[in-house]
Amino acid sequence: MTALLTRETAQSIPADGPILSARAVVKRFGQTEALRGVDLDIEPGEVLAVMGPSGSGKSTLLHCLAGVLAPDDGSVVFDGIEISRLNERQRSLLRLNRLGFVFQFGQLLPDLTAVDNISVPLLLSGVRRNEALKRADDWLERLGLGDAGQKLPAELSGGQAQRVAVARALVTNPTVLFADEPTGSLDSLAAEQVMNALLDQVKAAGTTVVIITHDPRTAAYADREVIVRDGRIPAGNGVRSA
């Protein structure tokens, strides 16, 4: 099991079938049912946008898909692993090694330079510091941030900071990247630069991406979109052959 949770490459992804699959997922917060039986399949290498109004349950869905939250009912299967049954330590291992995350803001460590921020997940995975910094530098170049390596987050523009966050999320070659409103705090041009940079990299690497957004212009970078409404995905929308 540990090997599956820590594998760096996507080599064991089955040729057919989804890389991530949710069935009848229910999540409650007290009396409120945030997810009310969600079915969703995500294919390997697919870029999926999850849309929906505020409070529809789309962020809760992301947290359940990514193993941040355990569903109260139903199952979430990632690359053959039923993550809804893993304990907290196993889910942490999975998130560190197989999944990447980009959030709306506030995610970079303020006292670390851009290159140090990007190297953090590698250091946590046991990569030696020199090697981690080398790889982080390479990612800065890939995302057009070659001059920004020694800058602190406060010295970066919003778009630059978000591209650093994308680099940090992708530096470990995750199988699935989760992006929660990745352009929510950016102007149109910066948002476009972030999405172009993100898409260039994930398409080249074959990374699966789940983007949570209420912005149709961001969702339009995805291969398809699903709508979450009142804790549900309309029938036939989340699962193609259902």
Add this chain to the structure above:
Amino acid sequence: MESSLALLGLLCPQPSYGYDLKHAYDRFFATRRPLAFGQVYATLSRLIRDGFIVALGEEAGDGPDRKRYAVTDQGRDRIGQWIFTPDPPNDHLQSNLFAKTIIALLIEDDAERLLDLQRAEHMSRMREFTALKREADIAHVLIYDYAIFHIEADLRWIDLTSARLLELRKDVAQR
């Protein structure tokens, strides 16, 4: 967009042949369908008739045609008037969707589904333009930006209408 005014505008910087004009037009404006040569020459004839351009006589260019065209002062005035007159917002689609939504509610059909189908259609077009934009030069990026923002406006209306369906359904039932 009025193609005759765009062609006239393309002649403003310098005189040009019909052949070159057609290619300049396609490069900037024909994102989906190139302009036919026949339409270019028919438009040029009309512009001459209306006094907006003149034919400069016979001399060989790169293309097959011999005539070069130049804009007149009257043509320049027309372009100045055109580019500084704002267009009325186009409300055709919105009113059609509004009508469909009201009718769906009146006949107690699934208005939410109608809006979902329209949203999917709009998203599909937006995906298409976004993919094209990623490969486009800067002039076409601007054209796709424009199209994408207009699709977005419709999508926002669809989302808001979807959120207001309950209220709208009650209102329609009371009338």
